[in-house]
Amino acid sequence: MSQRVFITGYGIITSIGKNTQENFQSLTLRRCGFGELSILDTIHQKDLPACEIKLHDQELREAAGIKTEKGYTRTALLGLLALQEAIHSAGLSLTDIRNSGLISATTTGGIREFEKFFYQITDLQQQGDFDQFTDTANPGEHCERIADHVGIRQCIATVSTACSSSANAIMQGAQLIKAKKIDRVICGGAEALSKFTVNGFNSLMIVDPEHCRPFDNTRKGLNLGEGAAYLVLESEALVNQKRRKPLAELKGYGNANDSFHLTASSPEGTGAFNAMNLALSVAGFSAADVDYINAHGTATENNDLSEGMGIQRLFREQVPYFSSTKPYTGHTLAAAGSIEAVFCMMALQHQIIWPNLNFSSQMQEITISPVREMMQNTVLKNILSNSFGFGGNTSSLLFSLV
Amino acid sequence: MQEICAYESNVLTCIIPSFKTYISPGQLRRLSRMHRIGLTAATMCLRDANVQVPDGIITASGYGFLEETEKFLTEMLERNEKQLTPTYFIQGTYNALAGLIALSTKCLGYNNTYVSKGFAFENALHDVMLQLSENSTSNFLVGSSDEAAKVLYAIGMRAQYYKVENIPNLKLFDSQTTGTIQGEGSAFFMVSGAPSATTWCAIKDLQMVYTPQHEGEFNLALTSFLEVNKIKLSEIDVWVSGASGNIEHDHLLHHLEKTVLQQTPQIRFKHLCGEYCTAVSFGLWIGASILKKQSIPDILKVSTPEFSLEKIETVLIVNQYLNRNYSFVLLKK
Numbered sequence: 001m002s003q004r005v006f007i008t009g010y011g012i013i014t015s016i017g018k019n020t021q022e023n024f025q026s027l028t029l030r031r032c033g034f035g036e037l038s039i040l041d042t043i044h045q046k047d048l049p050a051c052e053i054k055l056h057d058q059e060l061r062e063a064a065g066i067k068t069e070k071g072y073t074r075t076a077l078l079g080l081l082a083l084q085e086a087i088h089s090a091g092l093s094l095t096d097i098r099n100s101g102l103i104s105a106t107t108t109g110g111i112r113e114f115e116k117f118f119y120q121i122t123d124l125q126q127q128g129d130f131d132q133f134t135d136t137a138n139p140g141e142h143c144e145r146i147a148d149h150v151g152i153r154q155c156i157a158t159v160s161t162a163c164s165s166s167a168n169a170i171m172q173g174a175q176l177i178k179a180k181k182i183d184r185v186i187c188g189g190a191e192a193l194s195k196f197t198v199n200g201f202n203s204l205m206i207v208d209p210e211h212c213r214p215f216d217n218t219r220k221g222l223n224l225g226e227g228a229a230y231l232v233l234e235s236e237a238l239v240n241q242k243r244r245k246p247l248a249e250l251k252g253y254g255n256a257n258d259s260f261h262l263t264a265s266s267p268e269g270t271g272a273f274n275a276m277n278l279a280l281s282v283a284g285f286s287a288a289d290v291d292y293i294n295a296h297g298t299a300t301e302n303n304d305l306s307e308g309m310g311i312q313r314l315f316r317e318q319v320p321y322f323s324s325t326k327p328y329t330g331h332t333l334a335a336a337g338s339i340e341a342v343f344c345m346m347a348l349q350h351q352i353i354w355p356n357l358n359f360s361s362q363m364q365e366i367t368i369s370p371v372r373e374m375m376q377n378t379v380l381k382n383i384l385s386n387s388f389g390f391g392g393n394t395s396s397l398l399f400s401l402v
Numbered sequence: 403m404q405e406i407c408a409y410e411s412n413v414l415t416c417i418i419p420s421f422k423t424y425i426s427p428g429q430l431r432r433l434s435r436m437h438r439i440g441l442t443a444a445t446m447c448l449r450d451a452n453v454q455v456p457d458g459i460i461t462a463s464g465y466g467f468l469e470e471t472e473k474f475l476t477e478m479l480e481r482n483e484k485q486l487t488p489t490y491f492i493q494g495t496y497n498a499l500a501g502l503i504a505l506s507t508k509c510l511g512y513n514n515t516y517v518s519k520g521f522a523f524e525n526a527l528h529d530v531m532l533q534l535s536e537n538s539t540s541n542f543l544v545g546s547s548d549e550a551a552k553v554l555y556a557i558g559m560r561a562q563y564y565k566v567e568n569i570p571n572l573k574l575f576d577s578q579t580t581g582t583i584q585g586e587g588s589a590f591f592m593v594s595g596a597p598s599a600t601t602w603c604a605i606k607d608l609q610m611v612y613t614p615q616h617e618g619e620f621n622l623a624l625t626s627f628l629e630v631n632k633i634k635l636s637e638i639d640v641w642v643s644g645a646s647g648n649i650e651h652d653h654l655l656h657h658l659e660k661t662v663l664q665q666t667p668q669i670r671f672k673h674l675c676g677e678y679c680t681a682v683s684f685g686l687w688i689g690a691s692i693l694k695k696q697s698i699p700d701i702l703k704v705s706t707p708e709f710s711l712e713k714i715e716t717v718l719i720v721n722q723y724l725n726r727n728y729s730f731v732l733l734k735k
């Protein structure tokens with residue numbers, strides 16, 4: 001009935017690099033994107049540093065090869081750049097692309113442009129160039145735009161489950177392939193920083209003005225980030241037709257709801273436990289098969305406690321290596337799941353575990369601690385990648401070496 | 403369908419039920435208007451299906467909770483990013499309703515939210531069908547919510563989504579102009595892999611067609627869809643058209659009624675709910691109601707061809723949104 005799902009390519013852009021190679025280098029050299037904001041126009045440029053991509057929209061447009069076409073929001077531009085790299089890396093032809101699906105994730109779409117031109121757009125007396133961003137408060141807009149740009153026609157979907165969005169986009173793509181509804185789906189997410197998000201998270205009082213410290217006892221909150229990443233998912237049948245070896249297999253996935261509070265996770269990590277446990281059971285694995293967990297690890301008090309408890313409960317005495325890469329990229333919200341899935345691909349390909357930066361003091365409530373230095377002499381076969389969000393959404397993906 | 407509302411303006415808003423019947427007073431106080439409407443629709447559905455805790459929850463919305471998003475945004479702009487409270491920010495989150503229903507029902511299972519413009523509800527329905535194919539005994543709650551936000555009216559007028567001239571909603575299909583009327587709504591369905599005593603109808607299949615280029619391509623997509631499902635044209639008792647009253651955007655549906663579906667009785671629904679990204683969910687409710695009740699309210703009927711139905715067994719829904727997002731949903735008794 002069902003068939004296996006493989007990853008055959010990917011693309012990424014974050015504050016630590018505008019492509020795969022740059023991201024890999026930064027991860028290896030412990031280079032982070034954290035710093036004062038200079039591109040986003042906000043009063044918080046200095047007091048709420050974040051992980052910003054230091055390229056202006058015009059530079060992003062040029063990199064993506066857009067000349068005169070209008071209406072590309074920063075989210076769409078970041079998405080398009082990552083999508084183009086993913087398509088190139090999987091070696092897809094125009095026909096391949098046309099027959100592919102696109103499942104993209106975002107939490108705010110083009111709100112960055114909408115907030116900038118809000119008073120002009122909503123005043124019907126005004127005319128001007130801002131017109132191109134009229135409908136960018138719509139979260140699905142970026143997905144259709146980048147699908148149209150590259151020529152994807154088969155299946156179009158936009159997912160928004162807060163900070164777990166792109167993990168759910170990848171999971172949905174895998175299920176479509178498994179059920180033989182489609183042979184190739186490109187899945188991921190795109191998220192540009194906006195005043196809306198910076199102020200929203202600030203009003204929740206979970207942003208740390210200092211560099212974030214996941215799983216550290218002194219952690220004070222998250223750093224926001226921006227970026228995009230897409231993975232090319234292909235069916236077993238399609239992979240068998242090709243000569244290229246796939247990069248990895250998506251063996252398992254789990255989606256659950258914590259059902260505790262709209263903006264907080266349960267202290268005992270019910271959702272985290274259930275999502276990881278489901279991913280293991282879909283893969284037919286036991287806890288002992290997992291070599292590394294790329295944790296959600298946002299460095300908020302609440303997330304790291306809940307996730308840590310969930311990991312401890314599931315893995316008991318045999319907790320695998322784990323780390324959060326959020327200090328590198330910041331929390332890229334809807335894009336986090338796919339960005340970290342790409343980091344997992346790199347980890348599998350190069351057999352490297354990326355360190356959890358800024359950890360120095362053990363959390364009181366748990367006994368486990370993250371990997372602090374880059375590890376190169378370990379065998380990595382199976383990796384779990386966690387993504388959790390507001391609304392109780394918890395998801396976990398399981399990638400395996402082919 | 404007994405009490406049809408006529409509206410004189412181009413904005414159709416929800417008829418509000420007594421929220422107290424569905425939502426506890428403590429919860430009611432903290433919820434925005436659209437969250438109340440969504441949670442009420444979900445609760446009605448849970449009661450009708452006699453399910454306390456669904457196995458999963460999937461929601462769909464085109465613009466989310468735009469009223470709340472706008473409130474946070476304008477506060478932020480007016481106060482120059484100072485002294486903001488998070489309430490509107492949280493309530494404006496796209497997955498807030500799915501999270502809220504999960505909290506209310508204590509559902510720890512699958513939870514997802516789609517926000518794909520005119521495909522959002524179809525994506526959600528498709529997802530349910532995938533989940534049920536892996537576990538057929540489950541009950542999944544799937545639903546939509548979109549609100550006729552004032553800010554969306556401004557966006558829609560600028561983007562020429564809505565009509566410039568005022569038109570009474572019941573005369574929507576007499577209109578010969580572009581644009582449509584703004585609507586809103588929330589509809590929830592309990593979808594299960596196996597029939598039960600509370601079953602309304604079966605969803606046989608669903609297909610989305612993205613930006614069809616011409617009439618031939620669109621007609622072919624429909625005939626292939628029917629062929630895959632082994633349905634002859636003569637077997638379709640009635641088709642539900644998602645025509646929006648926009649003379650340009652409806653052209654593929656108008657072509658369909660003159661060609662492939664020429665012999666099939668047609669009904670329409672967007673004069674009653676207005677146009678919104680997830681309006682097709684209202685169309686699904688109409689289709690399912692017709693199969694359950696075995697009758698078609700006159701207000702939905704398009705005069706030709708004649709309706710002379712003894713038994714209604716097969717309903718086809720064909721929707722369009724902005725002439726970009728097209729979908730077919732096939733329902734069986």
